[in-house]
Amino acid sequence: MGPTSTSPSAQRSRGRPRKMTVPEAVTTALRLVDEDGLDSLTMRRLAAALDVQVGTLYRHFATKQTLLAAMAEEMLAGCAGPLPDGLTWREQITELAGRLRMALLRHRDGARVYAGTHSVGPNTLSYTDTLVGVLRETCLSPEAATRTALTIVHFVIGHTLEEQAAQALAESELPATLTLLHAALDPGTYPNLAAAEATLTSTDFAGHFAHGLNLITKGLAGE
CATH class of the missing domain: 1.10.10 (Arc Repressor Mutant, subunit A)
Known part of the structure; x- marks a missing residue:
């Protein structure tokens, strides 16, 4: 034995x-x-x-979905922390949206983990409540502020999904994909896209994110 x-x-x-x-x-x-x-x-x-x-x-x-919700809750730790003094409401929204983006980027496939989860933990609820509170200060009703907060969160998730997908391709398929796109953008057929090829092929995701968020906050300011 x-x-x-x-x-x-x-x-x-x-x-x-x-x-x-x-x-x-x-x-x-x-x-x-x-x-x-x-x-x-x-x-x-x-x-x-x-x-x-x-x-x-x-x-x-x-279920596994319950696990993902717990993971999403953990990823948002600290996102609802105090905002810097002296920020305008637009800057506060930009700060909060940026915090969520960085929280998702901190983990591989972070946006995929977060998407579709419905955590009722304090990290998630505090973050959303803070964002809704900033939006209510612009004279939006609770309902409109909540819908707008969801719009912002969905923008962050969608943008980060694309960003992380591109990161996954960066060392393998992305160069070939960009080469195919360059070849397909015939100025005679797609004049507008060809004129903006540098933007279409740019991997400046921080710049793309800032532009999209600026459109949202400018739209709110114009209401």
């Missing part, structure tokens, strides 16, 4: 299962996404990384 294993995992298999906390699971899930992308994240893989049974995970997260 071989020697008896005294490793912690072997001991747990014969006795009490390893305890797991929700923050530990969320942090580990974000790490796995950072390493290999959202598509690689499964409940089974997360359980293995945590050295727990899959059933243990499901006791805390009823």
Whole structure:
């Protein structure tokens, strides 16, 4: 008979299962996404990384979507912090939108993780409440301010989805894609696009983001 294993995992298999906390699971899930992308994240893989049974995970997260909501909530930590003094309402909106964008960019596939989640945690609710509060100061009703806040959040998510998708292609398919686009932009057929080719092929996502957000806030100022 071989020697008896005294490793912690072997001991747990014969006795009490390893305890797991929700923050530990969320942090580990974000790490796995950072390493290999959202598509690689499964409940089974997360359980293995945590050295727990899959059933243990499901006791805390009823579905993978529940896990994603918890991950989204964690990503927004700090986004609702105090705003700098002296900002105009437009600058406050720009600051808050920029915080959300950076929170999503901080993690690989961050926008994909966040999109479609409906967290009721304090990070998410405080951020949204702060944004709605700034918009209400422009004399918008609570309903209009909330719709406008959702418009801004959806713009941030959509823009960041495109930005992170481009980042994923940057070292593989993006150069070839830009070459195809350049070849397709015949000035005689697409004169307007050909005139703006430098903008179409630009990877200045911060500049694109600032331009789009400026359009939104200018529209609000003109109401």
